[in-house]
Amino acid sequence: MARRTEPPDGGWGWVVVLSAFFQSALVFGVLRSFGVFFVEFVAAFGEQAARVSWIASIGIAVQQFGSPVGSALSTKFGPRPVVMTGGILAALGMLLASFATSLTHLYLSIGLLSGSGWALTFAPTLACLSCYFSRRRSLATGLALTGVGLSSFAFAPFFQWLLSHYAWRGSLLLVSALSLHLVACGALLRPPSLAEDPAVGGPRAQLTSLLHHGPFLRYTVALTLINTGYFIPYLHLVAHLQDLDWDPLPAAFLLSVAAISDLVGRVVSGWLGDAVPGPVTRLLMLWTTLTGVSLALFPVARVPTALVALAVAYGFTSGALAPLAFSVLPELVGTKRIYCGLGLLQMIESIGGLLGPPLSGYLRDVTGNYTASFVVAGAFLLSGSGILLTLPDFFSCFSTTTSRPQDLVTEAPDIKVSLPKEGLEED
Amino acid sequence: MRASPGLLAAGAPTPQCSLLLQCLLATARRSSADGSAPDLPFTSLPLGEEMMANNFSWESHNISLTEHSSMPVEKNITLERPSNVNLTCQFTTSGDLNAVNVTWKKDSEQLEDNYLVSATGSTLYTQYRFTIINSKQMGSYSCFFREEKEQRGTFNFKVPELHGKNKPLISYVGDSTVLTCKCQNCFPLNWTWYSTNGSIKVPVGVQMNKYVINGTYANETKLKITQLLEEDGGSYWCHALFQVGESEEHIELVVLSYLVPLKPFLAIVAEVVLLVAAILLCEKYTQKKKKHSDEGKEFEQTEQLKSDDSNGIENNVPRHRKNESLDQ
Secondary structure (H helix, E strand, O other): OEEOOOOOOOOOOHHHHHHHHHHHHHHHHHOOOOHHHHHHHHHOOOOOHHHHHHHHHHHHHHHOOOOOHHHHHHHHOHHHHHHHHHHHHHHHHHHHHHHOHHHHHHHHHHHHHHHHHHHHHHHHHHHHHHHHHHOOHHHHHHHHHHHHHHHHHHHHHHHHHHHHHHHHHHHHHHHHHHHHHHHHHHHHHOOEEEEEOOOOOOHHHHHHHOOOOHHHHHOOOHHHHHHHHHHHHHHHHHHHHHOOOHHHHHHHHHHHHHHHHHHHHHHHHHHHHOOOOOOOOHHHHHHHHHHHHHHHHHHHHOOHHHHEEEEHHHHHHHHHHHHHHHHHHHHHHHHHHHHHHHHHHHHHHHHHHHHHHHHHOOOOOOHOHHHHHHHHHHHHHHHHHHHHHOOOOOOOOOOOOHHHHHHHHHHHHHHHOOOHHHHHHHH | OOOOOOOOOOOOOOOHHHHHHHHHHHOOOOOOOOOOOOOOOOOOOOOOOOHHHHOEEEEEEEEEOOOOOOEEEEEEEEEEOOOOEEEEEEEEOOOOOHHHHEEEOOOOOOOOOOOEEEOOOOEEEEEEEEEEOOOHHOOOOEEEOOOEEEEEEEEEEEEEOOOOOOOOOOOOOOOEEEEEEEEOOOOOOEEEEEEEOOOEEOOOOOOOOOOOEEEEOOOOOEEEOOOOOHOOEEEEEEEEEOOOEEEEEEEEEEEEEOOOHHHHHHOOOOOOOOHHHHHHHHHHHHHHHHHHHHHHHHHHHHHHHHHHOOOOOOHHHHHHHHHHHHHH
């Protein structure tokens, strides 16, 4: 059978996009709508906000930390078995969680088990997507990631409805059944008939070179700080609104509003990142600063209109910074070290995702409301954006990619979501 | 009773000597004393004996009416402990004040004693004082001004309301749940919980570690029920007892068994299994078809190559150039 050296850029690839769409919906949509469950857990276990926040933060951290493992396994076994296993693990975690009698059970079942399930689904899918697309890779990835926004919008009120009919145990059981669809999505990931990509320069050599790369390390620190504050509203907004005497259903709807503006922000930012000349770092700093400011303003807003406006602003700016966060990386480390760099970045920034929500919960327990939590989250984002100032080429007039013409053709449209396999194909 | 400016018009049932005392006091004193609203033109204070002896707090409330008031004016007052109450109604009219008939009623009973009437300019004032000791004195007190039309002002005295949850509380067999009742700014003497058996209210006893009643603050109560069974579901009532009355709130508890969410769960799992099977089978089928057509294609390709080779060297040259540019 003849083997292609180029991705088909279509055909079955669009089915893979569909599968990736549903997967990102089921992984990140569920994770983001967990703020709705948060209130129930606090009431059911009588525990403090800090301890309950660990559930989601462990899940987020394991998902990010385990992504390199997912990519590595899928290189060895192909994406299909890995994603299907991940789906089963994620659903199993939720199933076990519905029988939980203490918070520790939830840490282990949702945090560890479901988190590792999610780690095994998302990274291999994005890698598979890159096998099917090269010219239209960013479009395909962008379309796939819209699943996140749409599901956060739909899931928050849906979970609230489930909770009002089945309480948290029954709702977790049904979310587990929902997560089982990840297995079906995994079944769609037909391995493409491509020639194997040879690895470049050995992973260990890349790793050591990255660890000595000053700008990369500073960027990692910046993203870790940003990651610390980033997830806090998704977890604590519903609880904060209930503290302000909002009913549960309108509070869940506010989360959906933030999710929609997140979606719009991603698309606009992706387009803007292409259209505006100069380093992408500046745009990233702009969005990060705005996100930090809107977070810090949350405690000040009491009137519903102000809260809705802030939710829209937060959603838009945080969605806008997400695609750019991946785009800056190839400008810093070059496409050859992208695979290693991305894996390392995700592992280190997961620390921020792990510690952020419990810190916010702890501040809430100590002060009695979420004012300090949101202000501190905003502060983390602002300090992260401050560090971005120290990156090279921040103040230059043109981006580094223009200085390497041979990279320009294949690299420019792909910058938005740089994926592990990209650097390998160049050689 | 007809109003006469400057004089008090008091009702009957106080003992003779205290009536005499009041008459003397009325003519003697000019300024109003402690507790009453200082801006009202009542010259003296006919305190009943109970009011002089007790040290309850004073509650003063005022309603203004005019001859043109179309709707009855109501004021809702929340009371949780015994108090001395001072109610005042003022009525402004352009007509003759003497022609106005002033009465007070509690609920629908006419009150005969302890109210004063006085007039200043074109406004008629009436004041009623009494003490609320227990629930018998709570209710609606109304002042009536009768000209051609009757104008009415009502003071509604109620015990504080309790807040429970409007939606039912859902829990599962074997779990434990906490029912909460709270009161905004009040401090009841006692809290009691009742569960309903059919239509009978049965007090919840603290039995065998199943029910635990406690509350962290005085204005709330929590009923914790452990080891729930399906029979534990139903309506629960929390009762707050005050010196001046009782207040209650209803909470609904629903206890589900695991079978309830299990059915949709199994349905969705079955659907996923079918979906996966369908996808994999579909792929196997299309692969089989592709294999057959590929075998046909390979045969054609080998034929093509055989004929290419025999054409000579020219076909190879462009291929080399292409490889060189790729190696950069």
